[in-house]
Amino acid sequence: MKKYKIILAFMVVLSGCAKNNLDNTAEIISVDETTESTESTTEPDYLEYDDPFILPMIFPVPDDADPKEIQEHYSFEVRKNGVIVCYDKMGVQFLEADCSWTEDISSYEYRFHIQDYSNFDSDSYCDLFVTEKIGTPDAPTRGKYFRFDSDTGLFEPWDELNAISLQVHSSLNSHLERRLSTSFWENHARETKIYEWQNGKLVMIEREYMYPVESENPEDKTYYSNSFSYVNGYEELYQREKLVYVNHAECPVVTEIPIE
Secondary structure: OOEEEEEOOOOEEEEOOOOOOOOOOOOEOOOOOOOOOOOOOOOOOEEEEEOOOOOOOOOOOOOOOOHHHHHOOEEEEEEOOEEEEEEOOEEEEEEEOOOHHHHOHHHHHHOOOOOOOOOOOOOOOOEEEEEEEOOEOOEOOEEEEEEEEOOOOEEEEOHHHHHHOEOOEEEEOOOOOEEEEEEEEEOOEEEEEEEEEEOOEEEEEEEEEEEEEOOOOOOOEEEEEEEEEEEOOEEEEEEEEEEEEHHHOOOOEEEEOOOO
């Protein structure tokens, strides 16, 4: 049987998750219902599989399985038109995505740096983010999300996160509740949005908008930052700050501005 060599690349995000029991309501983000690899001068490691691989092949997760052990069975191979999902190095699923950046040799150095092992949805299993557009200081990384289905062991398109399309960052608040955030720079201003899972839906709960203003000292950089909260779909300005980066220092001098 003919063998194919596949580039093993990691422009894929794996994420494990923990239980989510939020009951609060708030505004829900809208969701619209609607293979050859390139060579490079530096060869990465390779995986091999028999062609063709049979679809669909499913691997249901036992009820008592350890999520970390399940994760070890999976690996992912990036192609210019998507990602091959491998179970024990055997191709079992193909996820369509625009990974044409793999044809650009100058992008090669980024393949092993854009990785995020954060939690996405608090169900204990690893999910998948496929990069479609590599980010820059003025534009965020964009891509597609696929949620792991423990009933089949396969990955399904994830409408809630794909409605955002940006690469999200994950953290836990003081109550150990999962929060996701995105940051977007445009015209030297930054907008940050924070989301939570509530009743199985992804809800925006906070937004920060930071923009530059003229500095009293030409050697300094000055910004205003407005922070908003969202409850039941209503936006409320709850904090305004002035941030001065003295002589381009890394940490700013922060002054709270009264809200009129």
